[in-house]
Amino acid sequence: MARLRAPGGCPWDREQTFASIKPYTLEETYEVLDAIDRQAWPELCGELGDFMLQAVFFAQLAAEEGYFRIEDCLEAINQKLIRRHPHIFGDASAENGEEVLKLWNKIKAEERAAEPSKPQGLLDTVPRALPALVEAQQISSRAARTGFDWPGPEQVLEKIHEELGEIAEARASGSQEDVEGEIGDLLFTVVNLARFLKVDPEQALRRCNAKFRSRFAHIEASLLSQNKTLSATPVAELEALWTEAKTKE
Secondary structure: OHHHHOOOOOHHHHHOOHHHHHHHHHHHHHHHHHHHHOOOHHHHHHHHHHHHHHHHHHHHHHHHHOOOOHHHHHHHHHHHHHHOOHHHHOOOOOOOHHHHHHHHHHHHHHHHHOOOOOOOOOOOOOOOOOOHHHHHHHHHHHHHOOOOOOOOHHHHHHHHHHHHHHHHHHHHHOOHHHHHHHHHHHHHHHHHHHHHOOOOHHHHHHHHHHHHHHHHHHHHHHHHHOOOOOOOOOHHHHHHHHHHHHHHO
16 A cells, blocks of 8 residues: 555555545445345455455555554554453453443543543544444443433333324424424434344344345346336235245245
């Protein structure tokens, strides 16, 4: 990467900035997740290489500006892993995953307290650039650690029914802004239900998307074999093909 960025190197690589590389980083992240979802392990090898290239690229840009080197990044994460695993590298003890997580969060809080120059609000460290579903998951999880939470999943389900009623009221009012707000409230509450049920909402939705793609592809293939089109096929027939796809799963 240093050679590509050097004078006489690749014109495209030399033109890139921190901002211009960001979209590729997001794209490569999702390609890694897709390969894992499909259990495409040979593909994952290549996708992880692409993913790591993003870190190399950012580190090279930083080195050129004199901010830090990639060695500094690796040393920082090594020290963090040692610091946050005192049950492995120190004298602390943790018998299960839950105890490890509590210890990890306690050490994180101590680290934040020791750096007053950084934002001290509980939610300030949740990146605002995260996909909204992931951001909602992290916000709700951190707030719940303080006790700001529902007693259990039953109360969250009640809240979901309440939000559905408020969506109906917003529709009746004719305000698109209110409808958007209530839809947001519903989605946020569903994320909380996923947290209570120990389901990763991002992965749940990704699996749902993959399932929809597969079933819809079955409908398209079936209609193509009959020289039919989607737009000219009655809804009842489409639903029958959808059910057929579900049965084959």
